[in-house]
Amino acid sequence: MTRADLVAMAQRTLAHARAGTAPLAESVVEVPTRTYVDPNQWALEMDRIWRRVPLVLAPSVALPEAGSYVALDVAEVPVLLSRGADGEVRAFVNSCAHRGAIVMEEGHGIARRFTCPYHGWSYDQDGALGGILDREAFGEIEVDCHGLTALPCEERAGFVWGSLDPQAELDLDAWLLGYDDVLDHLGLAGCHLVGRQEVAGPNWKVAYDGYLDFYHLPILHKDSFGPDYSNKACYDAWGPHQRLLQPDDRVIAALDTMPEDDWTDEKLTGGVWTVFPGISVASFDVGGRMFMVSVLSPGSAVGSSRTVQYFLAPFVPDEEQQRAIDKRIEFLLGVVRDEDYATGLRIQRALATGAKDHVLFGRNEAGGQRFHEWVEALVGADDAAALASVVATADVVHQP
Numbered sequence: 001m002t003r004a005d006l007v008a009m010a011q012r013t014l015a016h017a018r019a020g021t022a023p024l025a026e027s028v029v030e031v032p033t034r035t036y037v038d039p040n041q042w043a044l045e046m047d048r049i050w051r052r053v054p055l056v057l058a059p060s061v062a063l064p065e066a067g068s069y070v071a072l073d074v075a076e077v078p079v080l081l082s083r084g085a086d087g088e089v090r091a092f093v094n095s096c097a098h099r100g101a102i103v104m105e106e107g108h109g110i111a112r113r114f115t116c117p118y119h120g121w122s123y124d125q126d127g128a129l130g131g132i133l134d135r136e137a138f139g140e141i142e143v144d145c146h147g148l149t150a151l152p153c154e155e156r157a158g159f160v161w162g163s164l165d166p167q168a169e170l171d172l173d174a175w176l177l178g179y180d181d182v183l184d185h186l187g188l189a190g191c192h193l194v195g196r197q198e199v200a201g202p203n204w205k206v207a208y209d210g211y212l213d214f215y216h217l218p219i220l221h222k223d224s225f226g227p228d229y230s231n232k233a234c235y236d237a238w239g240p241h242q243r244l245l246q247p248d249d250r251v252i253a254a255l256d257t258m259p260e261d262d263w264t265d266e267k268l269t270g271g272v273w274t275v276f277p278g279i280s281v282a283s284f285d286v287g288g289r290m291f292m293v294s295v296l297s298p299g300s301a302v303g304s305s306r307t308v309q310y311f312l313a314p315f316v317p318d319e320e321q322q323r324a325i326d327k328r329i330e331f332l333l334g335v336v337r338d339e340d341y342a343t344g345l346r347i348q349r350a351l352a353t354g355a356k357d358h359v360l361f362g363r364n365e366a367g368g369q370r371f372h373e374w375v376e377a378l379v380g381a382d383d384a385a386a387l388a389s390v391v392a393t394a395d396v397v398h399q400p
């Protein structure tokens with residue numbers, strides 16, 4: 001079924017390549033500048049998007065073995081991910097039951113237990129309170145009720161999904177509309193982590209607009225990877241989640257003379273795969289395939305964001321391959337930090353002046369149009385029922 005979807009997308013792309021065409025949205029869309037600079041809008045996005053909808057918290061390979069943990073901030077919530085002895089990944093609010101201290105400093109590694117740096121209370125890999133310092137002197141408490149606060153969490157398609165709302169029900173089927181089955185063809189679950197870096201950026205939507213945009217590739221990236229890239233994109237959407245593929249993608253073009261049986265998953269899954277509201281997966285050739293999984297989330301105020309980039313490869317690199325990978329990662333850091341986000345930070349400064357009332361998304365920028373429609377709809381959903389009805393409108397839409 002999902003292979004058939006991938007083949008259909010490739011055939012659509014081949015038809016465009018042969019005809020020299022690209023799909024276009026119906027009209028040019030105006031997005032109010034306010035959406036990028038207004039602190040009230042930002043607070044609503046934090047509550048009604050980031051702390052409410054299912055999120056990708058990390059790729060699964062960031063927790064490669066039993067005992068692996070990752071401590072990270074997601075939309076200002078300190079989160080602790082832990083892979084237990086049973087192989088299950090669990091997510092918690094990274095805050096001690098005693099007086100709320102952050103238990104594990106941001107980072108990753110292997111830990112048998114999590115010990116709070118304030119008074120030494122400790123927690124098991126499954127979040128249960130395991131140790132209270134000077135227990136008798138402290139006094140009686142219900143130990144079972146004082147574990148780390150669990151967050152809904154599930155692994156699918158090589159990602160750890162979760163919600164920052166402890167009460168939320170993680171209904172991934174309704175949220176993903178089968179997109180997880182398509183993503184599964186990328187093979188991220190079987191990959192190895194070969195690198196990681198972090199980049200500071202502008203407002204999360206300014207940054208994310210860039211991930212949904214091929215229009216800028218040969219211009220902004222003319223001195224790095226972009227000069228020979230096409231600036232056109234076909235967009236496929238599963239609700240708010242979108243895949244971008246160039247209508248003249250070279251790998252797809254090569255399928256034209258190849259029997260369909262030889263169209264491997266690798267050949268069919270090029271382009272950029274995004275997961276709303278902050279994930280982008282792109283792939284690069286390092287003498288084998290390497291994925292760049294960007295995990296973007298808002299920073300501490302309207303004008304800032306942070307992006308953790310995980311690099312994954314479907315092979316265990318030897319020393320020489322790792323050197324090539326490190327070199328490519330350094331190059332990509334230059335692209336993202338010095339080209340994309342440096343531009344984004346300047347956009348942020350310019351929009352904050354209020355000189356422009358709105359910005360524009362052209363007919364060739366259907367992905368950005370869809371992204372902002374979804375942001376607006378979710379921010380406008382002021383209770384659970386309204387959220388459910390927004391999610392119920394989600395549809396799978398392939399550009400023709």
Ligand SMILES: [Fe+2]
Binds near residue numbers: 210
């Ligand atoms: Fe870019």
